[in-house]
Amino acid sequence: LFITKAPVEKSIELDHNIYLLKIFCPEISHIIKPGQFLNIRVSESMYPLLRRPFSVCDAENDYFYLMFNIFGEGTRILSRKHKGDLIDILGPLGNGFNLNDNFDTAVIVAGGLGAAPFPYLTRSLDNEKKIYTFIGGRTHQDIIKYGMKNIHVSTDNGSEGFKGTIVQLLEKEFSSIESKKLKIFACGPNPMLSALKTFCIKNSVECEVSAECAMACGFGICQGCPIESTVHPETYYLVCKDGPIFNVKDIAI
Protein backbone atom coordinates (compact mmCIF):
# COMPACT_ATOMS: atom_id res chain seq x y z
CA LEU A 1 0.00 0.00 0.00
CA PHE A 2 1.71 3.17 -1.12
CA ILE A 3 1.48 6.37 -3.14
CA THR A 4 3.36 6.60 -6.38
CA LYS A 5 3.44 8.50 -9.64
CA ALA A 6 3.49 6.34 -12.73
CA PRO A 7 3.56 7.20 -16.45
CA VAL A 8 0.77 6.50 -18.91
CA GLU A 9 1.94 4.14 -21.63
CA LYS A 10 -1.15 4.36 -23.80
CA SER A 11 -4.67 5.75 -23.69
CA ILE A 12 -7.16 3.77 -25.78
CA GLU A 13 -10.72 4.78 -26.57
CA LEU A 14 -12.37 1.36 -26.72
CA ASP A 15 -15.81 2.34 -27.84
CA HIS A 16 -18.76 4.56 -26.98
CA ASN A 17 -17.02 6.79 -24.44
CA ILE A 18 -15.18 3.85 -22.79
CA TYR A 19 -11.50 4.39 -22.16
CA LEU A 20 -8.64 2.11 -21.28
CA LEU A 21 -5.53 3.56 -19.71
CA LYS A 22 -2.34 1.49 -19.76
CA ILE A 23 0.04 2.53 -17.00
CA PHE A 24 3.66 1.50 -16.43
CA CYS A 25 3.90 0.66 -12.76
CA PRO A 26 5.75 -2.58 -11.91
CA GLU A 27 5.49 -2.04 -8.15
CA ILE A 28 1.71 -2.27 -8.44
CA SER A 29 1.21 -4.50 -11.49
CA HIS A 30 3.14 -7.36 -9.90
CA ILE A 31 1.24 -7.39 -6.60
CA ILE A 32 -2.30 -6.26 -7.38
CA LYS A 33 -5.04 -8.91 -7.39
CA PRO A 34 -8.26 -9.06 -9.43
CA GLY A 35 -10.99 -7.10 -7.65
CA GLN A 36 -8.61 -4.74 -5.87
CA PHE A 37 -8.73 -1.05 -6.72
CA LEU A 38 -6.61 2.07 -6.98
CA ASN A 39 -7.40 5.56 -5.81
CA ILE A 40 -6.28 8.01 -8.47
CA ARG A 41 -5.64 11.72 -8.18
CA VAL A 42 -6.37 13.07 -11.65
CA SER A 43 -4.81 16.51 -11.21
CA GLU A 44 -2.76 18.47 -8.72
CA SER A 45 -5.25 21.34 -8.62
CA MET A 46 -7.94 21.81 -5.98
CA TYR A 47 -10.69 20.77 -8.36
CA PRO A 48 -11.36 17.91 -8.60
CA LEU A 49 -10.10 17.59 -5.04
CA LEU A 50 -10.55 13.96 -4.11
CA ARG A 51 -9.04 10.85 -5.58
CA ARG A 52 -11.20 8.62 -7.79
CA PRO A 53 -11.43 4.88 -7.07
CA PHE A 54 -11.01 2.51 -10.04
CA SER A 55 -10.99 -1.29 -10.11
CA VAL A 56 -7.91 -2.72 -11.70
CA CYS A 57 -9.10 -3.82 -15.15
CA ASP A 58 -6.07 -5.88 -16.04
CA ALA A 59 -2.43 -6.31 -15.09
CA GLU A 60 0.30 -7.91 -17.14
CA ASN A 61 4.06 -7.77 -16.58
CA ASP A 62 5.00 -4.17 -15.67
CA TYR A 63 1.70 -2.63 -16.68
CA PHE A 64 -1.78 -2.33 -15.30
CA TYR A 65 -4.94 -1.10 -16.97
CA LEU A 66 -7.86 1.06 -15.85
CA MET A 67 -11.21 1.08 -17.61
CA PHE A 68 -13.63 3.99 -17.23
CA ASN A 69 -16.24 6.09 -18.97
CA ILE A 70 -16.46 9.85 -18.91
CA PHE A 71 -18.83 10.49 -16.05
CA GLY A 72 -17.68 13.78 -14.58
CA GLU A 73 -14.78 16.20 -14.39
CA GLY A 74 -12.34 13.63 -12.97
CA THR A 75 -12.83 11.03 -15.67
CA ARG A 76 -12.86 13.74 -18.35
CA ILE A 77 -9.37 14.81 -17.23
CA LEU A 78 -8.24 11.19 -17.07
CA SER A 79 -9.48 10.55 -20.62
CA ARG A 80 -7.14 13.29 -21.88
CA LYS A 81 -3.97 11.78 -20.47
CA HIS A 82 -1.28 10.94 -23.00
CA LYS A 83 1.80 8.76 -23.12
CA GLY A 84 4.29 9.95 -20.54
CA ASP A 85 1.81 11.87 -18.34
CA LEU A 86 2.24 10.91 -14.70
CA ILE A 87 -0.69 9.49 -12.77
CA ASP A 88 -0.79 9.84 -8.96
CA ILE A 89 -1.81 6.44 -7.62
CA LEU A 90 -2.64 5.20 -4.13
CA GLY A 91 -2.95 1.45 -3.81
CA PRO A 92 -3.42 -1.42 -4.19
CA LEU A 93 -6.56 -1.13 -2.09
CA GLY A 94 -9.24 -3.52 -0.88
CA ASN A 95 -9.39 -7.29 -0.60
CA GLY A 96 -9.81 -8.68 -4.14
CA PHE A 97 -11.74 -11.70 -5.39
CA ASN A 98 -11.02 -15.08 -3.84
CA LEU A 99 -9.97 -17.32 -6.70
CA ASN A 100 -8.48 -20.05 -4.53
CA ASP A 101 -11.56 -21.81 -3.25
CA ASN A 102 -12.97 -24.92 -4.72
CA PHE A 103 -14.85 -24.29 -7.99
CA ASP A 104 -14.52 -25.64 -11.52
CA THR A 105 -16.61 -23.01 -13.31
CA ALA A 106 -16.54 -19.24 -12.99
CA VAL A 107 -19.68 -17.40 -13.99
CA ILE A 108 -19.02 -13.70 -14.46
CA VAL A 109 -22.00 -11.36 -14.29
CA ALA A 110 -21.31 -7.75 -15.31
CA GLY A 111 -23.67 -4.81 -15.69
CA GLY A 112 -22.44 -1.91 -17.84
CA LEU A 113 -19.09 -0.61 -16.63
CA GLY A 114 -19.24 -3.36 -14.00
CA ALA A 115 -17.21 -5.23 -16.63
CA ALA A 116 -14.12 -3.31 -15.50
CA PRO A 117 -12.58 -5.82 -13.04
CA PHE A 118 -13.19 -8.93 -15.16
CA PRO A 119 -10.52 -8.94 -17.87
CA TYR A 120 -7.98 -9.40 -15.07
CA LEU A 121 -10.07 -12.03 -13.32
CA THR A 122 -10.51 -13.90 -16.62
CA ARG A 123 -6.76 -13.84 -17.20
CA SER A 124 -6.03 -14.94 -13.63
CA LEU A 125 -8.20 -18.07 -13.60
CA ASP A 126 -6.26 -21.22 -14.32
CA ASN A 127 -6.90 -22.97 -17.62
CA GLU A 128 -8.81 -25.92 -16.21
CA LYS A 129 -11.62 -23.68 -15.02
CA LYS A 130 -14.50 -23.03 -17.37
CA ILE A 131 -15.71 -19.45 -17.78
CA TYR A 132 -19.16 -18.17 -18.69
CA THR A 133 -19.53 -14.42 -18.99
CA PHE A 134 -22.90 -12.67 -18.78
CA ILE A 135 -22.84 -9.02 -19.76
CA GLY A 136 -25.89 -6.78 -19.48
CA GLY A 137 -26.69 -3.17 -20.33
CA ARG A 138 -29.54 -0.85 -21.16
CA THR A 139 -28.59 -0.84 -24.85
CA HIS A 140 -25.92 -2.43 -27.05
CA GLN A 141 -23.79 0.67 -26.42
CA ASP A 142 -23.36 -0.35 -22.78
CA ILE A 143 -21.97 -3.78 -23.59
CA ILE A 144 -18.22 -3.95 -22.96
CA LYS A 145 -16.65 -7.22 -24.12
CA TYR A 146 -12.99 -6.27 -23.81
CA GLY A 147 -10.87 -9.10 -22.41
CA MET A 148 -13.78 -11.50 -21.80
CA LYS A 149 -14.48 -15.08 -22.92
CA ASN A 150 -17.64 -17.09 -23.72
CA ILE A 151 -19.91 -14.06 -23.68
CA HIS A 152 -23.70 -14.01 -23.26
CA VAL A 153 -25.35 -10.63 -23.72
CA SER A 154 -28.60 -9.05 -22.60
CA THR A 155 -29.95 -5.56 -23.16
CA ASP A 156 -33.00 -3.89 -21.66
CA ASN A 157 -34.16 -2.70 -25.09
CA GLY A 158 -33.22 -5.85 -26.98
CA SER A 159 -30.74 -4.04 -29.25
CA GLU A 160 -28.25 -6.86 -28.66
CA GLY A 161 -28.69 -10.40 -27.35
CA PHE A 162 -31.44 -11.38 -24.96
CA LYS A 163 -34.08 -8.72 -24.28
CA GLY A 164 -34.30 -8.32 -20.52
CA THR A 165 -31.97 -8.11 -17.56
CA ILE A 166 -28.76 -10.03 -17.24
CA VAL A 167 -30.03 -11.94 -14.20
CA GLN A 168 -33.08 -13.03 -16.21
CA LEU A 169 -30.72 -14.32 -18.89
CA LEU A 170 -28.64 -16.12 -16.28
CA GLU A 171 -31.78 -17.78 -14.88
CA LYS A 172 -32.78 -18.88 -18.36
CA GLU A 173 -29.40 -20.38 -19.25
CA PHE A 174 -28.35 -21.59 -15.81
CA SER A 175 -29.49 -25.18 -16.29
CA SER A 176 -27.36 -25.52 -19.44
CA ILE A 177 -24.15 -24.69 -17.57
CA GLU A 178 -22.40 -27.98 -16.86
CA SER A 179 -20.50 -27.76 -13.63
CA LYS A 180 -19.84 -29.69 -10.45
CA LYS A 181 -19.16 -26.56 -8.47
CA LEU A 182 -19.62 -23.10 -9.87
CA LYS A 183 -18.97 -19.70 -8.43
CA ILE A 184 -20.39 -16.39 -9.54
CA PHE A 185 -18.32 -13.20 -9.69
CA ALA A 186 -20.35 -10.04 -10.21
CA CYS A 187 -20.10 -6.30 -10.51
CA GLY A 188 -22.75 -3.83 -11.57
CA PRO A 189 -25.51 -1.53 -10.42
CA ASN A 190 -27.31 -2.28 -7.14
CA PRO A 191 -30.62 -3.47 -8.68
CA MET A 192 -28.61 -6.09 -10.62
CA LEU A 193 -26.71 -7.19 -7.51
CA SER A 194 -29.95 -7.33 -5.56
CA ALA A 195 -31.64 -9.58 -8.16
CA LEU A 196 -28.51 -11.70 -8.30
CA LYS A 197 -28.51 -12.14 -4.54
CA THR A 198 -32.04 -13.49 -4.67
CA PHE A 199 -31.04 -15.82 -7.48
CA CYS A 200 -27.96 -17.10 -5.64
CA ILE A 201 -29.84 -17.80 -2.43
CA LYS A 202 -32.61 -19.60 -4.31
CA ASN A 203 -30.12 -21.77 -6.19
CA SER A 204 -27.54 -22.13 -3.38
CA VAL A 205 -24.73 -20.69 -5.47
CA GLU A 206 -21.57 -19.10 -4.09
CA CYS A 207 -21.29 -15.51 -5.25
CA GLU A 208 -18.78 -12.72 -4.69
CA VAL A 209 -19.71 -9.21 -5.73
CA SER A 210 -17.70 -6.04 -6.10
CA ALA A 211 -19.56 -3.26 -4.28
CA GLU A 212 -19.38 0.42 -5.04
CA CYS A 213 -19.72 3.51 -2.87
CA ALA A 214 -18.61 7.13 -2.91
CA MET A 215 -15.45 7.40 -0.83
CA ALA A 216 -12.68 9.85 -0.07
CA CYS A 217 -9.54 8.11 1.16
CA GLY A 218 -9.93 4.49 0.01
CA PHE A 219 -8.09 2.97 2.99
CA GLY A 220 -10.35 3.33 6.00
CA ILE A 221 -9.73 6.71 7.62
CA CYS A 222 -12.59 8.80 6.23
CA GLN A 223 -15.30 6.26 7.10
CA GLY A 224 -17.15 7.53 4.07
CA CYS A 225 -18.14 4.25 2.39
CA PRO A 226 -20.40 2.18 4.65
CA ILE A 227 -22.33 -0.83 3.45
CA GLU A 228 -24.93 -2.62 5.55
CA SER A 229 -23.67 -5.92 6.90
CA THR A 230 -25.99 -8.89 7.42
CA VAL A 231 -23.30 -10.57 9.56
CA HIS A 232 -22.71 -7.69 12.01
CA PRO A 233 -25.83 -5.51 11.84
CA GLU A 234 -24.58 -3.34 14.73
CA THR A 235 -21.87 -1.89 12.53
CA TYR A 236 -21.29 -1.14 8.86
CA TYR A 237 -18.67 -2.71 6.68
CA LEU A 238 -16.46 -0.21 4.87
CA VAL A 239 -16.45 -0.86 1.12
CA CYS A 240 -12.81 0.25 0.85
CA LYS A 241 -11.31 -1.89 3.61
CA ASP A 242 -13.69 -4.77 4.28
CA GLY A 243 -14.44 -4.97 0.55
CA PRO A 244 -14.90 -4.01 -2.16
CA ILE A 245 -15.44 -7.75 -2.69
CA PHE A 246 -18.10 -9.30 -0.48
CA ASN A 247 -19.89 -12.61 -0.35
CA VAL A 248 -23.29 -11.53 -1.61
CA LYS A 249 -24.93 -13.06 1.49
CA ASP A 250 -22.92 -10.82 3.82
CA ILE A 251 -24.24 -7.48 2.60
CA ALA A 252 -27.69 -5.97 2.46
CA ILE A 253 -28.39 -4.86 -1.10
Place this chain on the structure above:
Amino acid sequence: MSKVDLSVNIGSLKLRNPILLASGTVGYGNEISEFTDLNGLGAIITKSLSLKPRKGNPPQRIVETAAGMLNAIGLANVGVEVFLKEKIPFLKKFDVPLICNIAASTVEEYVECTKILTEEETIKAFEINVSCPNVREGGLQFGNDVSKVKEITQKVKEATDKPVIIKLSPNVSYISEFAKAVKEEGGDAVSAINTLVGTSFDIVTRKPKIFNVNGGLSGPAIKPVALAKVLEISRNVDIPVIGIGGIMNWKDVIEFMIAGASAIQLGTINFIDPSAAGKIIKELEEYCVKYNIDKITDLTASYKL
Protein backbone atom coordinates in the same frame (compact mmCIF):
# COMPACT_ATOMS: atom_id res chain seq x y z
CA MET B 1 19.29 18.90 15.88
CA SER B 2 16.99 21.16 13.97
CA LYS B 3 18.20 24.69 13.33
CA VAL B 4 14.74 26.06 13.86
CA ASP B 5 12.72 25.68 17.02
CA LEU B 6 9.42 24.31 15.74
CA SER B 7 8.04 23.48 19.18
CA VAL B 8 4.83 25.07 20.41
CA ASN B 9 2.81 25.00 23.61
CA ILE B 10 -0.93 24.56 23.86
CA GLY B 11 -1.56 25.36 27.51
CA SER B 12 0.61 22.90 29.42
CA LEU B 13 0.85 20.63 26.38
CA LYS B 14 4.28 20.79 24.75
CA LEU B 15 4.39 19.77 21.09
CA ARG B 16 7.49 19.23 18.98
CA ASN B 17 5.93 21.10 16.09
CA PRO B 18 2.61 22.77 15.24
CA ILE B 19 1.35 20.09 12.81
CA LEU B 20 -1.52 18.05 14.22
CA LEU B 21 -3.71 15.56 12.40
CA ALA B 22 -7.39 16.37 12.77
CA SER B 23 -10.00 14.18 14.36
CA GLY B 24 -11.99 12.13 11.87
CA THR B 25 -9.22 12.19 9.28
CA VAL B 26 -6.78 9.75 10.89
CA GLY B 27 -9.06 7.11 12.38
CA TYR B 28 -7.16 5.69 15.33
CA GLY B 29 -3.76 6.13 13.73
CA ASN B 30 -3.12 2.68 12.28
CA GLU B 31 -3.96 3.22 8.61
CA ILE B 32 -2.18 6.58 8.30
CA SER B 33 0.95 5.22 9.98
CA GLU B 34 1.64 3.39 6.71
CA PHE B 35 2.19 6.74 5.01
CA THR B 36 3.38 9.18 7.68
CA ASP B 37 5.86 8.79 10.51
CA LEU B 38 3.61 9.46 13.47
CA ASN B 39 6.65 10.12 15.65
CA GLY B 40 7.43 13.25 13.65
CA LEU B 41 4.06 14.88 14.24
CA GLY B 42 3.01 17.53 16.73
CA ALA B 43 0.08 15.38 17.85
CA ILE B 44 -2.68 13.23 16.52
CA ILE B 45 -6.32 13.68 17.41
CA THR B 46 -8.36 10.51 17.27
CA LYS B 47 -11.78 10.10 15.71
CA SER B 48 -14.57 11.40 17.98
CA LEU B 49 -15.34 8.94 20.73
CA SER B 50 -18.67 8.54 22.42
CA LEU B 51 -19.45 6.54 25.54
CA LYS B 52 -21.09 3.74 23.55
CA PRO B 53 -20.22 2.65 19.99
CA ARG B 54 -22.07 4.52 17.25
CA LYS B 55 -22.93 2.95 13.93
CA GLY B 56 -22.96 6.27 12.08
CA ASN B 57 -25.14 7.37 9.18
CA PRO B 58 -26.22 5.17 6.25
CA PRO B 59 -24.65 5.86 2.85
CA GLN B 60 -24.17 8.16 1.07
CA ARG B 61 -21.89 9.88 3.57
CA ILE B 62 -19.57 11.82 1.28
CA VAL B 63 -19.93 14.05 -1.73
CA GLU B 64 -17.31 16.10 -3.47
CA THR B 65 -17.94 19.82 -4.04
CA ALA B 66 -15.91 22.57 -5.69
CA ALA B 67 -12.53 22.52 -3.91
CA GLY B 68 -14.09 20.72 -1.00
CA MET B 69 -16.19 17.86 0.24
CA LEU B 70 -19.28 17.34 2.33
CA ASN B 71 -19.32 14.59 4.89
CA ALA B 72 -22.00 13.25 7.17
CA ILE B 73 -20.37 10.27 8.84
CA GLY B 74 -22.54 10.62 11.92
CA LEU B 75 -19.74 10.07 14.46
CA ALA B 76 -19.33 6.37 13.67
CA ASN B 77 -16.92 5.14 16.34
CA VAL B 78 -16.03 2.14 18.46
CA GLY B 79 -16.90 3.71 21.81
CA VAL B 80 -14.67 4.41 24.79
CA GLU B 81 -14.35 0.83 26.02
CA VAL B 82 -13.23 -0.75 22.74
CA PHE B 83 -10.97 2.24 22.10
CA LEU B 84 -9.09 1.66 25.35
CA LYS B 85 -8.90 -2.08 24.86
CA GLU B 86 -8.18 -2.37 21.13
CA LYS B 87 -6.91 0.94 19.78
CA ILE B 88 -4.71 2.33 22.56
CA PRO B 89 -2.17 -0.54 22.45
CA PHE B 90 -1.25 0.39 18.87
CA LEU B 91 -1.03 4.09 19.66
CA LYS B 92 1.18 3.41 22.70
CA LYS B 93 3.94 2.25 20.35
CA PHE B 94 4.49 5.78 19.09
CA ASP B 95 6.16 8.76 20.65
CA VAL B 96 3.48 11.22 19.61
CA PRO B 97 1.13 13.13 21.90
CA LEU B 98 -2.32 11.65 21.67
CA ILE B 99 -5.30 13.96 21.95
CA CYS B 100 -8.68 12.29 22.31
CA ASN B 101 -11.67 13.92 20.68
CA ILE B 102 -14.93 13.37 22.53
CA ALA B 103 -18.43 13.76 21.13
CA ALA B 104 -21.56 13.31 23.21
CA SER B 105 -25.32 13.80 23.25
CA THR B 106 -25.48 15.18 26.80
CA VAL B 107 -23.24 17.15 29.14
CA GLU B 108 -23.12 14.12 31.43
CA GLU B 109 -21.82 11.93 28.61
CA TYR B 110 -18.92 14.35 27.91
CA VAL B 111 -18.01 14.19 31.60
CA GLU B 112 -18.32 10.42 31.81
CA CYS B 113 -16.13 9.87 28.73
CA THR B 114 -13.51 12.30 30.03
CA LYS B 115 -13.40 10.63 33.45
CA ILE B 116 -12.81 7.21 31.93
CA LEU B 117 -10.26 8.32 29.34
CA THR B 118 -8.24 10.60 31.64
CA GLU B 119 -7.06 7.50 33.54
CA GLU B 120 -5.16 6.38 30.42
CA GLU B 121 -1.68 7.91 30.57
CA THR B 122 -1.13 7.72 26.79
CA ILE B 123 -3.82 10.37 26.35
CA LYS B 124 -2.24 13.77 26.82
CA ALA B 125 -5.18 16.10 26.22
CA PHE B 126 -8.81 16.23 25.19
CA GLU B 127 -10.52 17.95 22.32
CA ILE B 128 -14.21 18.39 22.97
CA ASN B 129 -16.36 18.30 19.87
CA VAL B 130 -19.28 20.66 20.49
CA SER B 131 -19.72 21.31 16.83
CA CYS B 132 -20.48 18.19 14.81
CA PRO B 133 -23.12 19.19 12.26
CA ASN B 134 -24.16 15.62 11.48
CA VAL B 135 -25.91 14.24 14.53
CA ARG B 136 -29.33 15.09 15.87
CA GLU B 137 -28.47 15.42 19.53
CA GLY B 138 -25.43 17.22 20.88
CA GLY B 139 -23.25 18.52 18.10
CA LEU B 140 -24.40 21.84 16.79
CA GLN B 141 -27.16 22.08 19.37
CA PHE B 142 -24.35 22.65 21.86
CA GLY B 143 -22.01 24.46 19.53
CA ASN B 144 -24.57 27.22 18.87
CA ASP B 145 -25.29 27.91 22.51
CA VAL B 146 -22.71 29.90 24.50
CA SER B 147 -24.15 28.84 27.85
CA LYS B 148 -23.90 25.14 26.88
CA VAL B 149 -20.32 25.55 25.70
CA LYS B 150 -19.57 27.24 29.05
CA GLU B 151 -21.17 24.43 30.98
CA ILE B 152 -19.42 21.68 29.02
CA THR B 153 -16.02 23.38 29.37
CA GLN B 154 -16.46 23.84 33.10
CA LYS B 155 -17.64 20.29 33.78
CA VAL B 156 -15.04 18.62 31.55
CA LYS B 157 -12.28 20.70 33.19
CA GLU B 158 -13.49 19.43 36.56
CA ALA B 159 -13.25 15.85 35.28
CA THR B 160 -9.59 15.99 34.20
CA ASP B 161 -6.26 17.62 34.98
CA LYS B 162 -5.19 17.30 31.37
CA PRO B 163 -5.50 20.17 28.90
CA VAL B 164 -8.97 20.65 27.43
CA ILE B 165 -9.39 22.03 23.92
CA ILE B 166 -12.87 22.97 22.72
CA LYS B 167 -13.51 22.50 18.99
CA LEU B 168 -15.71 25.37 17.89
CA SER B 169 -18.35 25.61 15.22
CA PRO B 170 -18.05 28.20 12.46
CA ASN B 171 -21.82 28.16 12.06
CA VAL B 172 -22.25 31.10 14.46
CA SER B 173 -22.20 34.87 14.06
CA TYR B 174 -19.42 35.66 16.55
CA ILE B 175 -17.07 32.78 17.22
CA SER B 176 -15.01 34.93 19.61
CA GLU B 177 -17.89 34.92 22.10
CA PHE B 178 -17.57 31.14 22.28
CA ALA B 179 -13.79 31.33 22.65
CA LYS B 180 -14.30 33.88 25.44
CA ALA B 181 -16.67 31.49 27.22
CA VAL B 182 -14.10 28.68 26.96
CA LYS B 183 -11.40 30.96 28.37
CA GLU B 184 -13.62 32.07 31.27
CA GLU B 185 -14.30 28.48 32.27
CA GLY B 186 -10.63 27.56 32.26
CA GLY B 187 -10.46 25.83 28.87
CA ASP B 188 -6.87 25.58 27.65
CA ALA B 189 -7.36 26.21 23.94
CA VAL B 190 -9.86 26.24 21.11
CA SER B 191 -9.77 24.50 17.74
CA ALA B 192 -11.26 26.56 14.94
CA ILE B 193 -13.02 25.62 12.83
CA ASN B 194 -15.13 22.52 12.54
CA THR B 195 -16.94 22.03 9.21
CA LEU B 196 -19.51 24.40 7.74
CA VAL B 197 -23.04 23.11 7.21
CA GLY B 198 -23.74 22.46 3.54
CA THR B 199 -25.85 20.36 1.21
CA SER B 200 -25.94 19.14 -2.38
CA PHE B 201 -28.74 17.85 -4.64
CA ASP B 202 -29.00 15.34 -7.44
CA ILE B 203 -30.66 17.32 -10.22
CA VAL B 204 -32.32 14.25 -11.76
CA THR B 205 -33.82 12.64 -8.66
CA ARG B 206 -34.12 16.00 -6.80
CA LYS B 207 -32.94 14.19 -3.70
CA PRO B 208 -30.06 15.32 -1.48
CA LYS B 209 -26.88 13.49 -2.41
CA ILE B 210 -26.14 12.87 1.27
CA PHE B 211 -28.46 10.60 3.25
CA ASN B 212 -28.35 12.96 6.21
CA VAL B 213 -29.39 15.83 3.85
CA ASN B 214 -26.81 18.20 5.38
CA GLY B 215 -23.13 17.52 5.70
CA GLY B 216 -20.05 19.33 6.92
CA LEU B 217 -18.06 21.19 4.29
CA SER B 218 -14.28 20.88 4.49
CA GLY B 219 -11.29 21.35 2.23
CA PRO B 220 -9.67 24.37 0.58
CA ALA B 221 -13.11 25.87 -0.11
CA ILE B 222 -13.45 26.79 3.58
CA LYS B 223 -9.94 28.14 4.19
CA PRO B 224 -10.79 31.86 3.95
CA VAL B 225 -13.70 31.38 6.37
CA ALA B 226 -11.48 29.50 8.83
CA LEU B 227 -8.77 32.17 8.62
CA ALA B 228 -11.27 34.91 9.37
CA LYS B 229 -12.57 32.98 12.40
CA VAL B 230 -9.05 32.37 13.71
CA LEU B 231 -8.26 36.05 13.29
CA GLU B 232 -11.46 37.07 15.07
CA ILE B 233 -10.59 34.91 18.07
CA SER B 234 -6.99 36.05 18.07
CA ARG B 235 -7.97 39.73 18.13
CA ASN B 236 -10.54 39.37 20.87
CA VAL B 237 -9.58 36.57 23.23
CA ASP B 238 -6.28 35.63 24.89
CA ILE B 239 -6.43 31.86 24.35
CA PRO B 240 -4.32 29.53 22.18
CA VAL B 241 -6.04 28.77 18.86
CA ILE B 242 -5.46 25.60 16.87
CA GLY B 243 -6.27 26.56 13.30
CA ILE B 244 -8.08 24.14 11.04
CA GLY B 245 -9.90 24.45 7.74
CA GLY B 246 -8.68 23.55 4.29
CA ILE B 247 -4.95 23.49 5.00
CA MET B 248 -3.29 21.77 2.03
CA ASN B 249 0.37 22.82 2.22
CA TRP B 250 3.03 24.66 4.25
CA LYS B 251 1.98 28.06 2.92
CA ASP B 252 -1.48 27.54 4.35
CA VAL B 253 0.10 26.66 7.71
CA ILE B 254 2.07 29.93 7.76
CA GLU B 255 -1.05 31.87 6.85
CA PHE B 256 -3.01 30.35 9.73
CA MET B 257 -0.20 31.06 12.17
CA ILE B 258 0.05 34.67 11.02
CA ALA B 259 -3.71 34.97 11.55
CA GLY B 260 -3.32 33.86 15.17
CA ALA B 261 -2.99 30.07 15.30
CA SER B 262 -0.46 28.53 17.72
CA ALA B 263 -0.74 25.20 15.94
CA ILE B 264 -2.79 23.78 13.07
CA GLN B 265 -4.61 20.61 12.13
CA LEU B 266 -4.49 18.85 8.80
CA GLY B 267 -7.83 17.31 7.86
CA THR B 268 -9.16 16.70 4.36
CA ILE B 269 -5.63 16.64 2.86
CA ASN B 270 -5.01 13.37 4.75
CA PHE B 271 -7.60 11.69 2.52
CA ILE B 272 -5.86 12.86 -0.63
CA ASP B 273 -2.25 12.63 0.44
CA PRO B 274 -1.84 10.73 3.69
CA SER B 275 1.89 11.45 3.57
CA ALA B 276 1.37 15.23 3.47
CA ALA B 277 2.13 15.92 7.15
CA GLY B 278 5.77 14.86 6.94
CA LYS B 279 6.38 16.96 3.84
CA ILE B 280 4.71 20.00 5.36
CA ILE B 281 6.83 19.82 8.52
CA LYS B 282 10.00 19.70 6.41
CA GLU B 283 8.88 22.60 4.22
CA LEU B 284 7.89 24.63 7.24
CA GLU B 285 11.39 24.28 8.59
CA GLU B 286 12.86 25.32 5.24
CA TYR B 287 10.69 28.42 5.21
CA CYS B 288 11.85 29.37 8.70
CA VAL B 289 15.50 28.96 7.72
CA LYS B 290 14.99 31.06 4.60
CA TYR B 291 13.31 33.90 6.47
CA ASN B 292 15.53 33.74 9.57
CA ILE B 293 12.76 32.69 11.90
CA ASP B 294 14.41 31.04 14.92
CA LYS B 295 11.23 30.09 16.72
CA ILE B 296 8.07 29.19 14.88
CA THR B 297 6.04 30.68 17.74
CA ASP B 298 7.19 34.10 16.47
CA LEU B 299 4.76 33.65 13.61
CA THR B 300 1.67 33.32 15.78
CA ALA B 301 -0.56 36.40 15.51
CA SER B 302 2.18 38.27 13.66
CA TYR B 303 -0.35 39.89 11.35
CA LYS B 304 0.10 43.50 10.38
CA LEU B 305 -3.35 44.96 10.06
